[in-house]
Amino acid sequence: VTVSGAPDMDHAGRRTRLVALLAxxxxxxxxxxxxxxxxxxxxxxxSNGAVLVGADxxxxxxxxxxxxxxxxxxxxxxxxxxxRACTDALVELAARTGVRRLGFEAHVVTVDGLxxxxxxxxxxxxxxxxxxxxTLRTVKDEAEVALLREAxxxxxxxxxxxxxQVRPGLTERQVARALEDLMRDHGADGxxxxxxxxxxxxxxxxxxxxxxxxxxxxDLLKLDxxxxxxxxxxxxxxxxVLGEPADWxxxxxxxxxxxxxxxxxxxxxxxALAHVDAAARSVVExxxxxxxxxxxxxxxxxxxIHEAPLLSATSAGTLVAGTPVTVEPGVYLPGRxxxxxxxxxxxxxxAPELLTxxxxxxxxxx
Ligand code: ZN
Ligand code: ZN
Numbered sequence: 224v225t226v227s228g229a230p231d232m233d234h235a236g237r238r239t240r241l242v243a244l245l246a247x248x249x250x251x252x253x254x255x256x257x258x259x260x261x262x263x264x265x266x267x268x269x270s271n272g273a274v275l276v277g278a279d280x281x282x283x284x285x286x287x288x289x290x291x292x293x294x295x296x297x298x299x300x301x302x303x304x305x306x307r308a309c310t311d312a313l314v315e316l317a318a319r320t321g322v323r324r325l326g327f328e329a330h331v332v333t334v335d336g337l338x339x340x341x342x343x344x345x346x347x348x349x350x351x352x353x354x355x356x357x358t359l360r361t362v363k364d365e366a367e368v369a370l371l372r373e374a375x376x377x378x379x380x381x382x383x384x385x386x387x388q389v390r391p392g393l394t395e396r397q398v399a400r401a402l403e404d405l406m407r408d409h410g411a412d413g414x415x416x417x418x419x420x421x422x423x424x425x426x427x428x429x430x431x432x433x434x435x436x437x438x439x440x441x442d443l444l445k446l447d448x449x450x451x452x453x454x455x456x457x458x459x460x461x462x463x464v465l466g467e468p469a470d471w472x473x474x475x476x477x478x479x480x481x482x483x484x485x486x487x488x489x490x491x492x493x494x495a496l497a498h499v500d501a502a503a504r505s506v507v508e509x510x511x512x513x514x515x516x517x518x519x520x521x522x523x524x525x526x527x528i529h530e531a532p533l534l535s536a537t538s539a540g541t542l543v544a545g546t547p548v549t550v551e552p553g554v555y556l557p558g559r560x561x562x563x564x565x566x567x568x569x570x571x572x573x574a575p576e577l578l579t580x581x582x583x584x585x586x587x588x589x
Contacts, residue, residue, distance in 0.1 A: 231366060232266055232364075232366050232367075233364060233366070234263075234264060234265055234266050234298070234300070235300060237263060237264055237359060238264055238276055238280055238282055239280060240359055241253065241264065241276055241355060241356065241359060242276065242278065242279075242280050244355050244358070244359070245276070245278055245326065245355075246278065248326065248350075248352065248355075249324060250278070250324050250325070250326040250350060250352065251277065251278045251322045251323050251324050251325065252275055252276060252277045252278060252317055252322045252325050252326065253275070253276050253325070253326040253327070253328075253352055253355065254273060254274070254275050254310055254313045254314055254317065254325060254326070254327050254328075254340075255273060255274040255275075255276065255328060255356060256273050256309075256310045256327070256328050256331045256332055256336075257328055257331045257356065258270070258272060259526045259527055260274075260328070260356035260357070260360075261273060261274050261284070262454060262526060263356060263359070263360055263526060264276065264282070264356065265282065265284050265297070265298040265301055266297040266298050267284055267286065267290075267293070267294050267297045267298045268293075268297060268454065269286055269289070269290035269293055269294065270290075271286055271287050271289070271290065271307075271309060272284060272285060272286040272290065272294070272309055273285050273309035273310040273312075273313050274301075274313070275313040275316060275317060277322070281302065282300075282301040282302065283301065283302045283303075283304050283313060283316060284298050284301045284302070284303055284304065285303075285304035285305070285306045285309035285310075285312050285313050286303075286304075286305070286306075286309060287305065287306065287307045287309070288305055291303070291305060304316065308339075310327075310332070310336065310340065311339055311340065311343055314327075314340045314343045314344055314347070314349075315343050317344075317347055318343065318344050318345040318346065318347040322347050323347065323348065324347075324348050324350050325344070325347050325348065325349055325350065326350050326351075326352030326355070327340065327349050327350070327351065327352060328352060328354070328356075329351035329352070329353070330353075330354055337349075354531075357530070357531060358531070360525060360526065360530065360531075361523060361530065361531050361532060361543065361546055362543050362544075362545040362546050363525060363545055363546070363547055363569070364545070367455060367525060368545070368547065368569055368576075370452050370453035370454070370455035371452075371455045371456075371457065371524070371525070371547055371567065371569070371578060372578050373410075373452040373453070373455075374411070374415065374449065374450045374451055374452035374453075374455050374456060374457035375449075375450075375457040375459065375567050375578035375579045375580075376578075376580075377406055377409040377410055377411050377450040377452060377457070378406060378448065378449050378450045378457040378459055378579060379459075379579060379580055379581045380405075380409045381402055381405035381406040381408075381409055381411075381448075381450065382402070382446070382448075382459075382461060382581050383581065384405050384409075385398070385401055385402050385405055385446075386463070386586065386588060388401060389438070389444065389463070389465070389588050389589065390438070390465075390588070390589045391437070391438050391439055391440050391442075391465055391589055392437050392438065393437065393438050394433075394434070394435045394436060394437050394438070395420040395421070395422055395425070395433035395434050395435070395436050395438070396420075396433045396434065396435055398420045398422075398433070398438070398444075398446075399418045399420040399433040402418055402420070402446065402448055403418055403448075406448070406450040409450070410450075410452070411450035411451055411452060412450075412451045412452055412453065412454070413450075413451045414448075414449070414450065414451060415448075415449030415450060415451045415456035415457055415458060415528050416448075416449065416456070416458075416528050417432065418433070418446070418447070418448040419431055419432070419433070419445065419446070419447035419448065419460075420433040420444070420445075420446055420448075421433075421444070421445040421447075421561075422436055422438050422439075422442045422443070422444050422445075423436065423438075423439060423441075423442040423443065423560060424558050424559060424560060426442070426443040426444065426445040426462065426555075426560040426561045426562070427555040427556055427557050427558065427559060427560050427561035428555070428561070429517070429518060429553060429555060429561070429563070431445075438465055439465065440465050440466040440589065441464075441465060441466055441469065442464070442465045442560070443462055443463075443464055443472055443560040443561065443562060444462065444463050444464070444465060444588070445460065445461075445462045445561060445562065445563055446460065446461055446462070446463075447459070447460040447563065447565065448460075449528070449567075454526050455525060455526060456524050456525065456526070456527065456528045457524075457567055457578070457579065458524050458528060458549050458551075458565060458567050458579075459565050459566060459567060459579040459581070460551055460553075460563045460564060460565035461564065461565075461581055461583070461586070462476065462479075462561075462562045462563060462564065462585075463585070463586035463587070463588050464476075464585060464586070464587055464588070465588050465589045466587070466588075466589060467587060468585060468587065471556075471559070472560065472562075473585065475512070475554045475556070475561075475562050476562050476585045478506065478507060478510040478512060478554060479507070479552055479553060479554050479562045479563065479564050480564055480583055480585075481506050482503040482504070482506035482507050482516075482552040483503065483550055483551070483552050483564045483565075483566070483583065485502045485503050485505075485506050486499060486500075486502055486503030486520050486521070486534075486550040486552060487550050487566065487568060487575060487577070488502070489502035489503070490542060490548065490550070490568060490570050490575040491542065491570065491575075492541075492542055492543060492544040492570060492571075492572060493541050493542065494541060494542045495540075495541050496532050496533070496534050496535070496538035496539070496540050496541065496542065497535070497536055497537065497538050497539070499520060499521075499534050499542070499550075500519060500520040500534050500535050500536050500538065501536065503520050503550065503552045504516060504520065504536065504552070506552075507552060507554060512554050515554045515555050515556060515561075516552055516553060516554055516555075517555070518553070519533055519534055519535030519536070519538075520534040520535065520550060520551065520552060521533075521534040521548050521549040521550045521551050521565075522534065522548065522549055523546060523547060523548050524547050524548065524549055524567055525547060532546065532548065534548060534549075534550070542570045543570065544570055544571055544572050545569065545570065545571075546569070546570045547567060547568065547569045547570075547578070548567075548568060548569075548570065549565055549566065549567050549568075550565065550566055550568060551563055551564070551565030551566075552564065564583055565579075566578070566579045566583075567579050
């Protein structure tokens with residue numbers, strides 16, 4: 224299924240939910256500086272923009288003259304403002320129109336940027352709002368899930384086309400290039416992130432960047448990659464072996480696969496985030512490999528590759544239906560090799576929806 228153009232995104236509905244959060248905090252408006260949050264609230268996808276949402280829902284989108292037409296096209300239902308310094312212009316507008324308490328994204332605005340805003344704010348009080356839009360973004364609507372599903376399907380198809388081509392002698396860089404070309408061929412807007420192609424001893428490096436190392440018979444080969452579709456990011460990892468697996472390779476693979484299944488099965492509305500991590504981690508620990516699984520179990524994914532919620536031992540909070548997350552345990556033996564298996568899934572009432580459907584059996588290549 225190819226998505227032609229953006230599906231109907233309910234930007235106005237998102238702004239209505241944001242207005243309710245503003246009322247809870249006694250804010251008369253929020254100036255949104257994060258470009259991802261700007262896109263989420265208005266659909267505008269240019270590289271310079273900011274949004275002012277008022278307590279009554281009135282929304283101004285500021286961008287510079289390079290993007291005037293694009294903004295009118297992508298965001299026809301908001302008030303346009305043309306300015307180079309977008310956040311500055313919107314804070315001035317808020318001050319001019321008598322906004323009393325104006326929220327700003329303290330996790331995005333720089334220290335220098337805040338000094339500028341304070342100089343422009345006049346009698347308007349600037350209030351650090353916390354990640355309000357990010358909180359809204361955690362639970363996805365079905366239009367968003369459709370784009371994630373598309374991004375994951377493209378990634379699955381690219382992997383299926385790649386695997387028959389993988390053989391000893393190809394370098395990690397060549398494999399990465401082929402995989403990335405295949406994702407574009409299958410309709411990706413771009414890459415969700417720089418692909419990880421890690422062979423042999425490098426497979427023990429969780430976030431290895433591809434090198435000119437040539438694949439050898441007996442290598443584990445770890446591929447962590449994803450396509451982007453309509454701004455939404457797929458994230459998946461598969462680990463294969465070139466030639467028949469050694470006993471130690473098959474053993475750690477079986478541990479990771481069992482842990483990954485336990486993590487997936489723990490995904491449910493209301494499940495504690497730390498409990499989901501523990502469900503997978505306890506499998507790795509029981510195999511005596513707990514020390515070799517150093518990272519968290521997974522993360523939210525959407526307009527950014529890493530979003531809330533984090534699935535880790537120290538995460539507070541619980542899962543909510545409609546939240547896409549990754550489940551990605553790994554075991555890494557330094558100098559020898561490592562295995563990670565990662566899927567993107569959506570938390571649903573009942574069983575989670577699996578978006579990355581490539582087999583998780585140990586694939587023996589070449
Ligand atoms: Zn990944
Ligand atoms: Zn991930």
